[in-house]
Amino acid sequence: MEMYLDIIKRLEEAGVSYILFYNRDGFETVEKASKYTGYPPENILKTMILKAGEKLIAYIVRGDQRVNLNFISSYLGLKVKLADVKSIKNELGIEVGGLSVLHPNIMRIDRYMSRKCLEVSDVIVGGGDRLHLFKVSIKDLIELTKPTILDDE
16 A cells, blocks of 8 residues: 555544645655645655664654754764665665655654744645655644654754
8 A cells, every 4th residue: 555545544543634735746855845735844844864873763854944963962862863765765664755754664763853843833744755745733743743842943
């Protein structure tokens, strides 16, 4: 089954309202997602996979943010760097471009979210592949994914 269908099932089982976006040309960048959905970059959330020590973690930031690796490293007390494509594929079974905080394999690892994500009420997140996105409320997203919220300013 397509991953976005698994995500739809999970959202519906949780009673979460959503809008599904599809673009046959894909959503490889925040800019493309913003243009297609009509939402500004601060409403587009990126799921970044980081290597913290020996394990992978997910860090969710707004589309207009950069990941502050020094802050996360200091918070965790571990060396932190961006995970490489091979690690993401081998350890999570996910192709880059298919990353989504809603993906079941992301739910198996520790999840962190920038507090800046809470500044908007509705967010756009990846749909588990390059062709789909979901619009959900930030409140529902937090209830569903239970990330640790970090003050990364």
